[in-house]
Amino acid sequence: MSNPPRVIGVIGARSPVGQCLFSNEIPHATDRVEQFVAFTRGDLPEEQNTGTTVEWRSLIDSSRQPAQSEPITDWISLAPIWALSEHFKLLSEYGARRIVVLSSTSRFTKTESIDAGEQQMAQQLIEGELELQTWAEASQISWIILRPTLIYGFGRDKNIASVARFIRRWNCFPLLGNAQGKRQPIHAADVAVASLQALRTETVANQAYNISGAETLTYREMIVRVFHALKRKPRFVRIPLTLFRVGTAIVRILPRFRNLTAGMAERMNADLIFDHSEAVHDFGFQPRPFELNSDDVAGP
Numbered sequence: 108m109s110n111p112p113r114v115i116g117v118i119g120a121r122s123p124v125g126q127c128l129f130s131n132e133i134p135h136a137t138d139r140v141e142q143f144v145a146f147t148r149g150d151l152p153e154e155q156n157t158g159t160t161v162e163w164r165s166l167i168d169s170s171r172q173p174a175q176s177e178p179i180t181d182w183i184s185l186a187p188i189w190a191l192s193e194h195f196k197l198l199s200e201y202g203a204r205r206i207v208v209l210s211s212t213s214r215f216t217k218t219e220s221i222d223a224g225e226q227q228m229a230q231q232l233i234e235g236e237l238e239l240q241t242w243a244e245a246s247q248i249s250w251i252i253l254r255p256t257l258i259y260g261f262g263r264d265k266n267i268a269s270v271a272r273f274i275r276r277w278n279c280f281p282l283l284g285n286a287q288g289k290r291q292p293i294h295a296a297d298v299a300v301a302s303l304q305a306l307r308t309e310t311v312a313n314q315a316y317n318i319s320g321a322e323t324l325t326y327r328e329m330i331v332r333v334f335h336a337l338k339r340k341p342r343f344v345r346i347p348l349t350l351f352r353v354g355t356a357i358v359r360i361l362p363r364f365r366n367l368t369a370g371m372a373e374r375m376n377a378d379l380i381f382d383h384s385e386a387v388h389d390f391g392f393q394p395r396p397f398e399l400n401s402d403d404v405a406g407p
Contacts, residue, residue: 112140115179116182116183116198117143117185118146118182118183118191118194119185119186119187119209120147120185121145121149122186123263124295126263127296128299128303133299136303142162144179145163146197147164147166148165148166180205181203181205182203183206183302184208186209188208188211188231189238191235192242204249205248206249206250206251207302207306208250208253209255210253211254212255212319212379213225214232214236216229217370218233220370220374252315252316253318254381255293255298255301255318256381259293259399259403262404270333271333275337275406279342280333280341281345283345283351283372283373286325288375288379289325289378289379291321291379291380297394297395301318301390304390307390310389316383316385318383322396326376327375330343332397333399336400336401346372348373
């Protein structure tokens, strides 16, 4: 007799990683069918009742209460980890027993940023992780935290996509010094796969993992590849940190560049390297090298 379908609840389902999670490119489990119940604050997709393996539900529709007859024990949260506590009650009502949650290596790299907003975000990540662990352990729920490095993919991220928008707008990119700090960009699809792998591996529990891309390269080389993906010749302008602070304050007036900070410039020459060997050993994590295509740099 075949195993019953594994039903997986997903919070933050409309994030870039969430969209990858439901794509046909993600390897399917070999031992059982997986069905997703995707939760969103926004309007439900019109195609939600087409018989696909994804059923959409509203996080704010109180008329759709979980029933004991339909528990969801396995969960993946792709929403900001500091906001997950808002959904602890929902998770408990559905009978959650196991959850994989995304955090970020920014909890380590931005704690001493010159940008106050980045410092605040790092603190929110730290506190979000602690809140999750405290709640999960008190509720006897197995937790796994994944901390990806710089996420990119499909032109929807706040990292490479932001760089691509800047280059399209000004046909150049500013650098602080030689920008030789090391980076390990990770594709959103690899984060989605890692989330599923960690959830499926029952021996993995109550553990946090750093996950990074397969390739290590300098910040400058990373930007060069964005130029190449846009089919443009790399053009750099070296700017001192003081001007970076002034420039980012001005540029952030434009909605498309609100994610740019002076802290980004400060880190251009810092190595932000994270070992992912534990994830490889424990649940078979296999990231790809940093290879951009036109979709990864697409945008207005």
